[in-house]
Amino acid sequence: MAGVTVERLVTSGTFALDGGVWDVDNNVWIVGDAxxxxxxxxxxxxxxxxxxxxGRTLRAIVCTHAHNDHIDAAPALADRTGAPILLHGADLPLWKQTHPDRAPDGELADGQVLTVGGVELTVLHTPGHAPGAVCLHAPALRALFSGDTLFAGGPGATGRSYSDFPTIVDSIRDRLLTLPGDTTVHTGHGDTTTVAAEAPHLQEWIDRGF
Structure with missing residues (x-):
């Protein structure tokens, strides 16, 4: 575990779904040691x-879900590094919209443990924003990588295809807000937050159908 760090790289591009296209900035998280x-x-x-x-060895390219803005560079990065692309199987229909001729190399499953630099990252299946959305929990780092399931200020969007608001609320309530309050939430877009900062607002999100 010594020397394991969490680095954020912000990249810019577009998100496209259901006929719409939006400019977005994405957080790319790099977890590892030297x-x-x-x-x-x-x-x-x-x-x-x-x-x-x-010069670090890339062990895996982990996809929190398969919206195009989170996976568009995955095949090129895999080709360059030889690292496998990992995605939950429920998101394959979304994946194929962006990469119809290139499948992921492996499937993520709830409870699966990935290890890098001696640190364990546990896969939490958190559907709602997308059917195969996952988060990664690294207790040793007091860190959660939430993709687009949970942001600073509320749940990820559920107004488009393959998404569902009651499902994302259940995922956040049952899988994320039960983690220690001092867990830092590293999000797919925007600023980090903590479990403790978000937990008191769950009912507000439900009431307004966030």
Missing amino acids: EEAVVIDAAHDAEAIADALG
């Missing part, structure tokens, strides 16, 4: 991500 790392959400710019990795 020798090896995993990338969480290879967004937009494979070259910038590879540069941020430096």
Whole structure:
């Protein structure tokens, strides 16, 4: 565990779904030590991500879900590094919208443990924003990588195809807000937050159908 760090790289591109296109900035999270790392959400710019990795061995490209802005650079990064792309199987229909001719290399499953630099990251299946959305919990780092399931200020969006508001609320209530309050939440877009900062607002989100 010694020397394991969490690095954020912000990349820019577009999110496209249901006929709409939006400009977005994405957080790419690199977790590892001086020798090896995993990338969480290879967004937009494979070259910038590879540069941020430096000479480290990339063990895996982990996709929190398969909206195009979180996976568009994954195949290029995999080709460059030889690292496998990992995605929950329930998000394959979304994946195929962006990469119809290139499948992920492996499936993520609830409870699966990935290890990098001696640190364990446990996969939590948290559907709602997307059917195969996952978060990664690293207790030793007091960290949660939430993708687009939970942000500073509320749940991820559920107004588009493959999403469901009651499901994301259940995921956040049952899987995320039960974690220690001092857990830092590293989100797919925007600022980090903590479990303690978000937990008191669950009922407000429900009441307004956030």
